[in-house]
Amino acid sequence: MVTADFRDDLSVAYETRKELGPEYERAVLESFVAGAAESIDRRVDARLARHGQERQPDNSYVAVPVFSLLFGVGGSIWLTAGAHAEADAVFAMWLGIVLLNLVFARLVRRLHGE
Template sequence: MSDALHTPAQAPPPQGGATRDELRAALGARRDLGPEYEDAVLDSFVARLEQSVAARAGEREVRQRDDRQGGERQFILGLVSLGTGIPISAIAGGTAEVPGLFVAWMGIVGVNVAHALSARRRR
């Protein structure tokens, strides 16, 4: 056997799914049931381990897809903000001059910041 089973401080146990305690239980069941049940105990443990790995891989894939889509939405909002900022600047600057420009761009910045914070909170 490897040293990983004998030294508890080497690596933290995985979260959810097959844990170190489950492995100990499987080894205990193997000892209690005898060698004729070894394959069944091992198959059961390996099946739980595979399910745990598959679940984590699925979660990681969903997180990566959500991050990618969130980045695309933020980029599109930035482009739309710049595109609408030009006519808004012309109108605000023509009617209220510098204070109008300031208020208009603070509104545009506020929308982008609010969107970025809400996207971060969803993660």
């Protein structure tokens, strides 16, 4: 459902873009999107408050490091005790885990705008 405020904001952004020209188009669009996102967040928070709920923080990004650690420990035990692998295999596995977590951390930072 599109509210009147949203339509007004869209009209203002459109008129501003026409007045300022294409060189300011990106800034006008970013401003409009930021305002729309803020408006949506307020509406969701208000709806949750009406139902007696609070928005829970998204901590799903913690799963990759935790499972990586569990996989690394379990894999190390299995490689050394069960498979009788050399130390190079254990090192290669941990190197892969570290690289995976570094890439994942960069993605999380980028997604959260840090």
